[in-house]
Amino acid sequence: xxxxxxxxxxxxxxxxxxxxxxxxxxxxxxxxxxxxxxxxxxxxxxxxxxxxxxxxxxxxxxxxxxxxxxxxxxxxxxxxxxxxxxxxxxxxxxxxxxxxxxxxxxxxxxxxxxxxxxxxxxxxxxxxxxxxxxxxxxxxxxxxxxxxxxxxxxxxxxxxxxxxxxxxxxxxxxxxxxxxxxxxxxxxxxxxxxxxxxxxxxxxxxxxxxxxxxxxxxxxxxxxxxxxxxxxxxxxxxxxxxxxxxxxxxxxxxxxxxxxxxxxxxxxxxxxxxxxxxxxxxxxxxxxxxxxxxxxxxxxxxxxxxxxxxxxxxxxxxxxxxxxxxxxxxxxxxxxxxxxxxxxxxxxxxxxxxxxxxxxxxxxxxxxxxxxxxxxxxxxxxxxxxxxxxxxxxxxxxxxxxxxxxxxxxxxxxxxxxxxxxxxxxxxxxxxxxxxxxxxxxxxxxxxxxxxxxxxxxxxxxxxxxxxxxxxxx
Numbered sequence: 001x002x003x004x005x006x007x008x009x010x011x012x013x014x015x016x017x018x019x020x021x022x023x024x025x026x027x028x029x030x031x032x033x034x035x036x037x038x039x040x041x042x043x044x045x046x047x048x049x050x051x052x053x054x055x056x057x058x059x060x061x062x063x064x065x066x067x068x069x070x071x072x073x074x075x076x077x078x079x080x081x082x083x084x085x086x087x088x089x090x091x092x093x094x095x096x097x098x099x100x101x102x103x104x105x106x107x108x109x110x111x112x113x114x115x116x117x118x119x120x121x122x123x124x125x126x127x128x129x130x131x132x133x134x135x136x137x138x139x140x141x142x143x144x145x146x147x148x149x150x151x152x153x154x155x156x157x158x159x160x161x162x163x164x165x166x167x168x169x170x171x172x173x174x175x176x177x178x179x180x181x182x183x184x185x186x187x188x189x190x191x192x193x194x195x196x197x198x199x200x201x202x203x204x205x206x207x208x209x210x211x212x213x214x215x216x217x218x219x220x221x222x223x224x225x226x227x228x229x230x231x232x233x234x235x236x237x238x239x240x241x242x243x244x245x246x247x248x249x250x251x252x253x254x255x256x257x258x259x260x261x262x263x264x265x266x267x268x269x270x271x272x273x274x275x276x277x278x279x280x281x282x283x284x285x286x287x288x289x290x291x292x293x294x295x296x297x298x299x300x301x302x303x304x305x306x307x308x309x310x311x312x313x314x315x316x317x318x319x320x321x322x323x324x325x326x327x328x329x330x331x332x333x334x335x336x337x338x339x340x341x342x343x344x345x346x347x348x349x350x351x352x353x354x355x356x357x358x359x360x361x362x363x364x365x366x367x368x369x370x371x372x373x374x375x376x377x378x379x380x381x382x383x384x385x386x387x388x389x390x391x392x393x394x395x396x397x398x399x400x401x402x403x404x405x406x407x408x409x410x411x412x413x414x415x416x417x418x419x420x421x422x423x424x425x426x427x428x429x430x431x432x433x434x435x436x437x438x439x440x441x442x443x444x445x446x447x448x449x450x451x452x453x454x455x456x457x458x459x460x461x462x463x464x465x466x467x468x469x470x471x472x473x474x
Contacts, residue, residue: 035368035369035370036077036086036369036370036371036372037072037073037075037076037077037086037369038071038072038073038076038077039068039072039076039077039078039087040077040078041077041078041079041084042078042079045082047078047079047080047081047082047085048064048078048079048080049079049080049081049082051063051064052064052078052080053456053457055454055455055456056454056455057452057453057454057455058350058351058354058382058452058453058454058455058459059349059350059351059386059395059452059453060386060395061382061383061386062455065087065089065380065383068087069089069383074088074089074090074093074383075087075088075089075090075093075369080376080378081110081357081376082110083359083375083376084372084375084376085375085376085377085378086360086369086371086375086376086377086378087378087380088377088378088379088380089380089383089384089387090384091384091387091390091410091411092410093366093367093369093379094379094380094381094384094410094413094417095410095413095417096366097358097377097379098379098413098416098417098418098420098421099417099418100418101358101418101419101420102126102127102419103361104360104361104362104364105358105359105360105361105364105377106126106358106359106361107124107125107126107130107356107357107358107420108357108358108359108376109123109124109357110217110357111217112217112225113213115217115219115225115229116209116212116213116225116228116229116232117232117280117281117284118232118277118280120133120273120274120277121277121280121281122134122137122277122278122281123281123284129274130419130420131419132269132270132274133270133274133277133278133281134419134420134423135269136264136267136269136270136278137278137281137282137423137424138423140260140263140264141423141424141426141427143263144188144260144427145330145426145427145430146330147258148327148329149258150188150427151327151328151329151330151333151430151434152327153184153187153188154184154430154431154434154435155327155328155434155437155438157180157183157184157187158180158434158435158437158438158439159438161176161179161180162438162439162442162443165443165469165471166471168469169468169469170466170467170468170469171466171467171469172463172464172465172466172467173294173295173298173299173461173464173465173466173467174291174292174295174460174461174464174465175464177291177292177294177295177298178287178288178291180291180294180431180435181286181287181288181290181291181294181431182203182206182283182287182291183199184286184431185282185283185286185287185290186199186202186203186283187259188259188260188286189259189260189261189279189282189283189286190202190239190242190259190260190261190279191258191259191261191262198238198242201238202235202238202283205231205232205234205235205238206231206235206283206287208224208227208228208230208231209228209231209232209235210228210287210288211224211227211228212224212225212226212227212228212229212231213228213458215228232280235280235283236276236280239276239279239280240272240276242261243261243265243272243275243276246261246262246265247265260279260282261279264278264279282424285422285424285428286424286427286428289352289353289422289428290427290428290431290432292350292352292459292460293343293346293347293350293352293428293432294431294432294435295453295461295465296346296347296349296350296352296453297342297343297346297432297436298439298445298465298467299350299447299451299453299461299465300342300345300346300349300350300397301342302445302446302447302467303397303447304397304399307342307397307399308440310338311338311339311342311436311440312440312441314335314336314337314338314339315336315339315436315437315440315441316441318332318335318336318437319437319441328434328437333430333433333434336433336437338399339433339436339437340402340429340433341399341400341401341402341403342399342436343429343432343433344399344402344412344414345397345398345399345401345402346397347385347412347414348385348391348412348414349385349386349396349397350453350459351381351382351385351386351414351455351459352414352459353381353414353415353416354380354381354382354455354457354459355378355379355380355381355382355457356378356379356381356416356420357376357378358376358377358378358379359374359375359376359377360372360373360374360375360377361373381413381414381416382455384410384411384412384413385411385412385414387411390411391411441472442471442472443469443470443471443472444469444470444472445467445468445469445470446467446468447465447466447467447468448463448466450462450463451463451464451465451466
């Protein structure tokens, strides 16, 4: 008898839990929020998240956005990442969201991302913490980008990598690009060379860390997510040890390095944990997104012979003004006008970052829409970049579109915008430009048609972008 009562209570509890989840999921639909954008919420708990995240070529909208935009317009509601959500494919609303950070909207990435990146990562921090971290980042980038030491190191790393290709008929470019960007960023941030044992240790942990970012967020021993959290802790310990070593050596000015960490040690506005987190953010931003941008540019150039030829002529002209072994400098970089067009078009057409996570801090009225307080808001950059009403021939790679155009406009936001615009964007473009300078003058290459960039939602090439190489004879 007692067992039967417990069974009834358990069954009633489970039914109540299920009904509660369903009610919690659909309840926002029944509140009179004014003119909340049209849309659907999908299944309880999951909502429409799986459909939204379904892989698709990164230079396309994907079936989910195409369907919802055709049914509801460029702004619609959905239920994504366990939250009622307003999705924006509208350039004006996207701009409004980005420009009102910490006033009307706030960064709001899913909790599992916080678990890997850490709560004081600049990517997820909000308010004063984010402001302090960002100010340091902007200061470092401003003082670094024109330094001959940084520019020369980028070029030397590019030359070393391309020299290793000399006798290879094929390379997997995404792997090669990551080698390049990791060696550049680990040198610039921590002063480590590729030969240093610490570099190999950090890289091994960093690759584990990266795999966890795109894994199922289950903290169970042995899962990619759990290994990523542990890898982050090991990287943090390594960085702390390097910081302590630097502090001990600070008594000897002749041994000081010229890198981010040396400058960070003199910053009083950040705690040690914030400095360690800043180093990890710098490694992440300089490694993955820069290497992906390189891959996008190389991929699209292989399909655009006219753009590749014009790019090659630009770099031959720049090289002709220098002595044989002269390094490129800041003035040379500023002369790379068509190169900038290629980079911007690769960003627009390839969409390294598809969308960002925000939430509404209060009820917000925009045009005829009401965005309820507490709802998630997703400004989708790729939808604006591929909108034919904003970009002529939007589904074609056409670098010439940027000639005479403002590259900081509302219809082009590859690095975000407002107070969370990527502070290292210029460093990324320098690396891509200097790499292309040597690539186009030393190699021809071709790719396979089916090796396309896919959004998972993190963008990657299905087969790693295999390049068939033909080395120019010298």
